[in-house]
Amino acid sequence: MIAFLLKVWGLARPYRVRLFVGVVAGIFSGLMMTVLIATIMFVYGAIFPTSPDSAGQAQLPMQNLPVFLQHWFLAARQALESGVKAHPWTLALLVAAVPLIMLLRGVLTYLNGYCLQWVASRTVADLRVKLFAHLMNLSAGFYNESASGQLISRVINDTGTLLVILNSCATIIVRDPVALVSVLAFLLWQQPKLTLITTVVLPLCMLPIVIFRRKIRRSARELQSRSAELSQTMTEAFTGHRIVKAYNLENIVVDDFHTLVRNYVGHYMRIVRAQIIPGPLMEFFGACGVSLLLGYLVVFRPEGHLNPTAFLQMILSVFAIYAPLKNLNMVQNWVVQARAASERVFDLLDTQSSVPEPAAPKMLHADQADIIFENVDFDYGEKPVLRNINFTVKAGSLVALVGATGSGKTTVTNLLLRFYDPVRGSITIGGVDLRDVRTRDLRNQIAVVTQETVLFNDTVRRNIELGRPGATNEEIIAAARNAHAYDFIMEKPKGFDWVIGERGMNLSGGQRQRLAIARAVLRNAPILLLDEATSSLDTETERAVQAALDELMKGRTTICIAHRLSTILHADMIVVLDQGRIRETGRHEELVKRGGIYQKLYELQFAS
Numbered sequence: 001m002i003a004f005l006l007k008v009w010g011l012a013r014p015y016r017v018r019l020f021v022g023v024v025a026g027i028f029s030g031l032m033m034t035v036l037i038a039t040i041m042f043v044y045g046a047i048f049p050t051s052p053d054s055a056g057q058a059q060l061p062m063q064n065l066p067v068f069l070q071h072w073f074l075a076a077r078q079a080l081e082s083g084v085k086a087h088p089w090t091l092a093l094l095v096a097a098v099p100l101i102m103l104l105r106g107v108l109t110y111l112n113g114y115c116l117q118w119v120a121s122r123t124v125a126d127l128r129v130k131l132f133a134h135l136m137n138l139s140a141g142f143y144n145e146s147a148s149g150q151l152i153s154r155v156i157n158d159t160g161t162l163l164v165i166l167n168s169c170a171t172i173i174v175r176d177p178v179a180l181v182s183v184l185a186f187l188l189w190q191q192p193k194l195t196l197i198t199t200v201v202l203p204l205c206m207l208p209i210v211i212f213r214r215k216i217r218r219s220a221r222e223l224q225s226r227s228a229e230l231s232q233t234m235t236e237a238f239t240g241h242r243i244v245k246a247y248n249l250e251n252i253v254v255d256d257f258h259t260l261v262r263n264y265v266g267h268y269m270r271i272v273r274a275q276i277i278p279g280p281l282m283e284f285f286g287a288c289g290v291s292l293l294l295g296y297l298v299v300f301r302p303e304g305h306l307n308p309t310a311f312l313q314m315i316l317s318v319f320a321i322y323a324p325l326k327n328l329n330m331v332q333n334w335v336v337q338a339r340a341a342s343e344r345v346f347d348l349l350d351t352q353s354s355v356p357e358p359a360a361p362k363m364l365h366a367d368q369a370d371i372i373f374e375n376v377d378f379d380y381g382e383k384p385v386l387r388n389i390n391f392t393v394k395a396g397s398l399v400a401l402v403g404a405t406g407s408g409k410t411t412v413t414n415l416l417l418r419f420y421d422p423v424r425g426s427i428t429i430g431g432v433d434l435r436d437v438r439t440r441d442l443r444n445q446i447a448v449v450t451q452e453t454v455l456f457n458d459t460v461r462r463n464i465e466l467g468r469p470g471a472t473n474e475e476i477i478a479a480a481r482n483a484h485a486y487d488f489i490m491e492k493p494k495g496f497d498w499v500i501g502e503r504g505m506n507l508s509g510g511q512r513q514r515l516a517i518a519r520a521v522l523r524n525a526p527i528l529l530l531d532e533a534t535s536s537l538d539t540e541t542e543r544a545v546q547a548a549l550d551e552l553m554k555g556r557t558t559i560c561i562a563h564r565l566s567t568i569l570h571a572d573m574i575v576v577l578d579q580g581r582i583r584e585t586g587r588h589e590e591l592v593k594r595g596g597i598y599q600k601l602y603e604l605q606f607a608s
């Protein structure tokens with residue numbers, strides 16, 4: 001609990017001035033409760049003097065008051081007895097006292113609520129940004145294990161729950177404990193015996209708090225994971241809507257969603273129950289306190305018994321104590337919920353990237369540098385993927401990776417981009433191990449066309465420009481021409497300003513691929529990674545794009561993956577992968593002569 005509060009405080013630190021103002025206003029608005037009770041009794045005592053014949057201080061309801069107030073009190077009482085004319089101002093103040101205090105309390109409560117909610121909103125907004133930034137810096141390995149819908153839910157729902165709860169607590173969390181303690185202290189000072197009798201049942205009120213706390217914690221956790229599952233289901237259904245429609249899966253998806261929602265409501269109602277039950281229970285205990293008091297008064301008839309001022313004081317006290325107690329029970333429930341929600345957030349924030357940045361980064365000059373894979377092994381979790389990979393890509397040369405599907409070709413490029421680190425062995429560029437270079441530096445020097453084209457729901461121009469943010473319009477157009485994308489772009493309604501839809505949904509597969517190539521062209525990096533870059537193009541377009549790519553490869557170090565061997569016949573070296581191991585390396589002619597895996601592949605493709 002303490003650790004949790006410290007974490008929240010760490011986030012709210014930048015806003016400590018408002019936090020301070022809010023807390024101070026809360027403290028004073030809490031104290032106002034005692035002032036209010038005192039004033040009501042004061043006014044009551046003045047209007048209905050208990051023993052009118054004696055103006056002695058001992059009969060005053062607040063015999064312990066400061067002297068000036070006692071004087072004022074006496075003046076007020078005299079004013080009432082001798083007609084209004086004698087002390088008009090005193091009387092006016094007497095009448096206006098209660099609303100004035102209420103007004104003051106209202107202003108303080110506003111300040112308290114406003115400042116604290118201001119701080120809470122900013123804090124949670126910061127937390128969202130921090131979380132998102134953190135997620136952006138996590139490695140590829142992390143994303144393999146996390147569903148995007150779940151992550152979205154953490155950034156939006158979990159922090160959102162935290163915000164709602166912090167805001168609900170804002171006016172209560174400072175004011176009510178102060179009110180509780182101050183009223184109790186005031187009463188003990190005034191009427192120690194009667195107060196003790198009335199509040200003897202107070203500890204019982206803690207019972208529901210303790211009982212329901214654990215239930216709430218469990219349900220609160222469930223609630224957050226259910227809402228993550230909900231957004232997961234939606235993300236998948238929306239992004240996969242074509243398959244959902246094509247396979248008539250609408251009903252199944254809706255049923256899944258329905259089950260999740262029902263489950264969600266179940267946990268929600270458990271929290272509602274746990275939140276509502278303690279309130280009436282406490283009221284019941286409070287009423288028991290009042291009847292204990294009555295019983296005491298009736299049975300023991302203490303001296304000056306049934307003094308109406310004293311009795312009024314006790315009834316007021318019951319309300320004044322049990323109301324904040326009830327609120328504090330709510331706060332306690334909220335805090336449990338807030339903790340459940342924020343634990344998930346803090347867990348994510350504590351996740352370390354599996355490709356840590358080097359403490360003392362080295363400079364990387366990929367231009368004119370050899371890329372060397374040395375004894376590299378790699379596993380995805382338990383699954384062995386690459387074993388004993390050794391090869392060198394000479395500076396400025398073209399190396400092709402060939403092999404059956406699943407043989408580990410894309411994985412090789414993932415390692416070069418340092419999406420993952422090898423389990424054993426090392427990858428160096430110009431003699432510098434990738435683990436000693438800032439990932440930013442490394443990736444700045446690589447242009448990549450991935451196997452699955454990744455495009456964003458933005459204009460054509462912006463999608464190409466992402467290759468080198470800040471590139472000029474001319475450069476973007478030149479890159480598009482190079483990738484043979486210019487013509488089809490110009491056919492679109494707004495040309496380069498046309499929005500391509502989510503993941504380029506409004507483009508054909510081949511068009512998407514050419515945009516990805518244009519992006520890589522624009523990047524103008526010394527290392528080029530092409531993973532099936534032209535696989536979606538028809539033979540004619542492929543030939544044209546290939547010519548452009550050949551042009552692009554000049555002077556760059558290129559690793560090219562292709563199933564269609566026609567595109568790599570002229571490679572400086574061909575590496576044949578099979579089940580994560582290198583089986584053959586050499587130029588095309590050598591490999592064909594050798595009569596191994598490559599020769600078989602070649603014959604299969606060119607037999608026709």
Ligand SMILES: Nc1ncnc2c1ncn2[C@@H]1O[C@H](COP(=O)(O)OP(=O)(O)OP(=O)(O)O)[C@@H](O)[C@H]1O
Nearest residue numbers: 144380383385404405406407408409410411412451
């Ligand atoms: N993120 C991942 N988590 C676990 N296993 C993975 C992951 N990505 C790939 N694999 C597995 O690693 C192996 C190599 O995959 P890789 O993508 O490198 O193959 P590939 O040679 O590029 O195949 P293809 O020609 O079909 O693209 C495969 O068995 C695949 O199932």
Ligand SMILES: [Mg+2]
Nearest residue numbers: 409410411451
């Ligand atoms: Mg692949």
